[in-house]
Amino acid sequence: MIKIGTIGTNWITQRMVEAATATGEYELAAVYSRHEDTGKAFAEKNHCQQVYCSLNDFMSSDQFDTVYIASPNVFHFAQVLEAIQHDKNVIVEKPAFMNPRQMQRVLDELTLHPQVRLFEAARNVHMPAFKAVQKTLAKVHQLAGADFVFSQYSSRYDLVLAGETPNVFNFKFAGGALADLGIYPLYDAIGLFGLPIKQIYYPTMIATGADGKGTAILHYADYDITLNFSKISSSKHESEIYVGRDIIAIDNGGEFTEVKLITPDETKVISPKYVKNPMIPEMTDFANVLNHHDNPEIQRQYQAWLQLMQQVNETLNNLAVSAGIHYPNQFKE
Numbered sequence: 001m002i003k004i005g006t007i008g009t010n011w012i013t014q015r016m017v018e019a020a021t022a023t024g025e026y027e028l029a030a031v032y033s034r035h036e037d038t039g040k041a042f043a044e045k046n047h048c049q050q051v052y053c054s055l056n057d058f059m060s061s062d063q064f065d066t067v068y069i070a071s072p073n074v075f076h077f078a079q080v081l082e083a084i085q086h087d088k089n090v091i092v093e094k095p096a097f098m099n100p101r102q103m104q105r106v107l108d109e110l111t112l113h114p115q116v117r118l119f120e121a122a123r124n125v126h127m128p129a130f131k132a133v134q135k136t137l138a139k140v141h142q143l144a145g146a147d148f149v150f151s152q153y154s155s156r157y158d159l160v161l162a163g164e165t166p167n168v169f170n171f172k173f174a175g176g177a178l179a180d181l182g183i184y185p186l187y188d189a190i191g192l193f194g195l196p197i198k199q200i201y202y203p204t205m206i207a208t209g210a211d212g213k214g215t216a217i218l219h220y221a222d223y224d225i226t227l228n229f230s231k232i233s234s235s236k237h238e239s240e241i242y243v244g245r246d247i248i249a250i251d252n253g254g255e256f257t258e259v260k261l262i263t264p265d266e267t268k269v270i271s272p273k274y275v276k277n278p279m280i281p282e283m284t285d286f287a288n289v290l291n292h293h294d295n296p297e298i299q300r301q302y303q304a305w306l307q308l309m310q311q312v313n314e315t316l317n318n319l320a321v322s323a324g325i326h327y328p329n330q331f332k333e
Contacts, residue, residue, distance in 0.1 A: 002290055005030035005050075005058060005088075007079060008070030009042040012093060016068055016121075017046050019279035025287035026066075032058040055079070059086045066290065068121075069093060072167050073174035074328050077102045080118070084109045089117045089290060094183045095316060096120045096309065098174050098327040103313045115293070117302060119286050120309045122187045124256040126282035130191070132259050132271035133241070133248060137192060144242040145223035146193075148185035150254035151213070151235035160208055168231070169208045174327045176210035177231045178203065183316060184254035185227040188239070189218055190311050196220055201319040206232065216319050227253075 004026050006013050020026035030050040033039030039051040052058035059067075059082050066089040069079050077097050083090045084106065096118075097103045110116060124130060137143075156166040167173040168180055178201060189196075196218035203211035213230030223242075228235070239253035251258040251273070258273040274281075289302045320327065 003029040003064040005064035029064040129271035142244040146241040148253040151230035201323040
């Protein structure tokens with residue numbers, strides 16, 4: 001049984017705990033929160049006995065072997081580094097890091113702790129529908145590009161309209177649409193088509209100074225891929241991959257729960273709608289890696305996810321720089 005400790009007590013951590021429990025592979029063993037009452041409430045809800053308000057005490061604990069990090073983006077780098085230094089496996093919410101220098105520093109630390117595994121919780125690339133698209137594209141010889149859409153109105157934007165600056169719309173905490181939502185379709189694009197030759201980002205800035213929405217264009221040798229994402233509006237548009245006269249239609253570029261193949265003659269579902277907790281597939285995949293250190297094929301898959309994580313980090317940084325966006329660079333030597 002994988003013993004897991006959590007940083008963060010919000011809805012995404014609750015969803016993760018429920019998904020982890022559903023796999024039958026994990027046990028919640030410790031909770032960290034800066035606020036004791038919040039930590040205790042989360043722990044009690046999830047039948048956990050250990051609550052920490054000191055991050056150092058939490059990381060030093062022998063109660064768990066894997067840490068899940070869902071703190072504000074700007075804190076990920078330092079917390080991941082500390083966890084690895086304490087020989088903890090890490091599952092970190094996206095974006096894991098805000099620039100390639102942070103990414104490389106963590107990779108260097110991983111070489112000193114070869115038994116530790118690091119995962120970015122990019123759930124969309126672990127979904128059955130994503131794997132169905134990969135299989136379909138493997139048979140394709142005529143690709144004409146793709147459009148990925150992921151727009152969800154954030155209730156926190158109401159606070160912005162009221163004159164406040166919530167963390168998700170605050171560059172001090174590495175917030176904004178690109179970091180918070182754009183990384184989903186970015187994982188779609190790079191996971192399916194690899195690194196682009198060049199990329200550019202056109203953001204729509206809001207009162208807090210952060211990007212509330214935006215369009216990113218990824219240039220490849222023979223086609224372009226467009227990413228549209230927003231935290232200040234919603235969209236029901238499908239994401240589409242263009243294959244000659246056919247279209248691979250994805251219900252949601254962030255969730256990746258259902259895929260159809262649309263031809264001139266018919267529409268066929270190639271991956272039925274996934275209706276369970278969408279974090280179950282990724283937590284299952286992570287457990288498979290953690291439980292099978294001696295399986296070469298499984299560890300090769302882990303290395304492929306780690307490489308994809310690097311590629312997404314690099315491209316996310318390039319997109320931000322192209323738009324004049326500079327996230328906080330908290331770098332720990």
